[in-house]
Amino acid sequence: MSPKYSLLAFWHIAMLIFFSINVTFGSEHLSEFIQLSSSLDRGNMPKNIIAASFAGGTNHLVPLLEICKILKDRGYNVTLIAPGNFTAKSVSYSSIPQITVDVLDMGEVYSTFEEDLIKMDHMKTYSAITSYASSVYVKFYNIYKQIAEEVNVDLFFCDYMMNFACFDIAWKLGKPVVGIASMLGYITNLPPYRSDPLMGCHVTMENESFYNRFICIIKPLKFLLNSAPLGEVNSQREKVGVDPSWDFRGRISNILILTDNFYGFEIPMALPPLHQEIGPILPDTFPNLTPTLNSFLETHPRTIYFALGSIMQTTPKNIITILKSFVELIDQNVIDGVIWASVKTNTSRLLSTDDDINISTILNNDHPHIHIVKYAPQFAILSHENTKLFLSHGGASSCHESIYTATPMLVLPMFGDQLGNAEKLEVFGMALRLTPINLEITDVVSKIKKLLNEGSFKKNAERLQFLAKINSKRKYRGADMIEVVMNAAKFEGIEDENGKLRIDNNVLLKEWITPDSRMGFIRGSYLDVYCTIIIILLSLFGGILFSTWKIAKFFFNISRDSSKPKTE
Incomplete structure (x- = not known):
């Protein structure tokens, strides 16, 4: 053994002996540190x-x-x-x-x-x-x-x-x-630069004109006054003594x-x-792919997943428009597969509509590149590498799953948070929007092509994916x-x-309640202080202007008097 390795072995043996002696005879040194304990006693906690x-x-x-x-x-x-x-x-x-x-x-x-x-x-x-x-x-x-x-x-x-x-x-x-x-x-309370498409405005007013920003201060008030019959709720509250x-x-x-x-x-x-x-x-867990779905995805490397949620549905005409768009994209070899989770769609109503794409063939699952299921293991489909795009209604859970799997989206929002979700996804660069009113094949086809061909959508989806995975632990x-x-x-x-x-819910979490809510609007917003400062500044500015005017007038009068000819 070389002297170098002999010396190293000797050093290791010496350290082992030192720590053994320290543990055996020097336990008093271990008291310098104690272990942090995060355990909680829930024995006496309300349950x-x-x-x-x-x-x-x-x-x-x-x-x-x-x-x-x-x-x-x-x-x-x-x-x-x-x-x-x-x-x-x-x-x-x-x-x-x-x-x-x-x-x-x-x-x-x-x-x-x-x-x-x-x-x-x-x-x-x-x-x-x-x-x-x-x-x-x-x-x-x-x-x-x-x-x-x-x-x-x-x-x-x-x-x-x-x-x-x-x-x-x-x-x-x-x-x-x-x-x-x-x-x-x-x-x-939203800040002025935030709004809601449900009320006819955009989720962010950052790039809007003065007129649109002005109108979107008024629109929410009009929406709430005309659409929220709180009197009805209060009449019901009265019946139970609330x-x-x-x-x-x-x-x-x-x-x-x-x-x-x-x-x-x-x-x-x-x-x-x-x-x-x-x-x-x-x-933490989701249903896996069925053998049929797995086989379909494995043989269709450019698949679109299509699902409009389990609550609201669009018109049969819009469904037909979307299916026609899929057929056109398949014929153009832009995509090679579609999985459609029909959920609550009344497919019988589709049979009575325009049939120039042979809708019965699609609904009977006889089309080689379009597969229909009533309910689908959505997360598993989105997780598959061959799923390239998600055409969705924009519900919160669908958006979160699409972000988590970095799947770009084409969104057809109809109501509620779907409108804002669709716009936010577009603002952050991983989606495009459709409108349910006057939906056109050309619009669907062009936007799907853009989502599939421009790499920025996938890149932005991957950026949001990282944030979603980090934040998903917060539950x-x-x-x-x-x-x-x-x-x-x-x-x-x-x-x-x-x-x-x-307990009194007004004060239970008093440590978390910001003081301004107890101070009232004027004091909490410091309007009294700011107004006083403005009055003081205006008074000073006015005093300076007045003094300057008086001094200027004094010197002007002196100058004018000195320029007058003297009379004998």
Whole structure:
């Protein structure tokens, strides 16, 4: 052995002996450091949670249930109240018991005013949804109240969409409440440069003219005044002894609201501490491809996936237009495959329309390059390398899955957050938009070609993919924050005559409530201070101008007097 390696071996042996002696005889040195412990004692924590949704719907419930599943794994008792029998049929959420409310889910509600949706009459559609929510308010309120008493509820976790009764019952019973939403615009005050296409404006006003920026300050006010019949909601509140509220957002002031969103997919803006982004909220597992779908994708390396969601559908005419576009693109060898998840599309209505593409052949799955399924394992399809494009309605979960898999999108939005989602995806460079009104084959074909041929769309999708993967871990933070609220209630609650804790949601999270909300609009905005400063500056400026004028006048008079001829 060379002297170099002998010396190295000697050094290693010496170090081993030193550490052995240190462990055996020098244990007092180990006390210099202790291990950080992040374990929590949940033994005395309130445990009973009601998760409630007015809308129901398979995809709409997933973000709420993902948080519930984490909380259940941590030892909390979670009960879901929602329309539609969902959790019993779900592999991922079957451990969460559900109480099914016997009312229409949101998909069935939308179908009752399909004509307004087709016409893109957003104001009328929004008003109809609010009216329907008002009509079943008492039913939901009484169910929430009954279940709250049965499970001895400690916290309400409310899906925000039209769920007035959930927030109201929490305030009425003196229980902490946390909300979850997908859209920032409905839960917080947007800055002037932010707007909503639902109200006829753009998601960002950065490049808009003065006229458009001016009009889009007025439009939201007009939209809310004409489309939100809060009087109907308040009349229902009166029936169950709940005080009226004229805030169109509902009773969500001073409570924690979690949003299933992230910057990269959202236009940046400052958020108050009580509004926390924890998206994209995605499950840890998804259904895999069926052998048939896998075989189709393997033999079609340039496939488009087409799905318009499980709630709203476009017109049969638009479906035919899209199918004709696909056939044209296949004939031109731009694409070689289409997978269509028809979901709630009434395919029988398509047979009565223009048949110059032999629609019956497509619907019977006899077309060699177009494969139709009722329900598809969407995430698995988008994850496949041969899926090159996603033609979607632009729902939040579809957008998140497309971003997570870096799949460029062509979006056909119809209502609600779909309009803003489509525009944001276009602003951030991974999608193009279609309009359901007067949809043309040439428009569909040209935009698909652009999305497939220009590499910037895929590059931007990959940029957003990184952000989505990093931020997808935040659902655990969402569960953490609900635990924070429950812990705060444990310390802030006051026992009533029945020994149950009651809290005041106005002050429960006082450490997170910004002081300006307590100071009032004028003091909180510092308008009194700024006005005083302006008055002082104007006074000083006016004084300087006045003094300058007086001095100038004095010297002018002297000069004029000196220039006059002297009289004898």
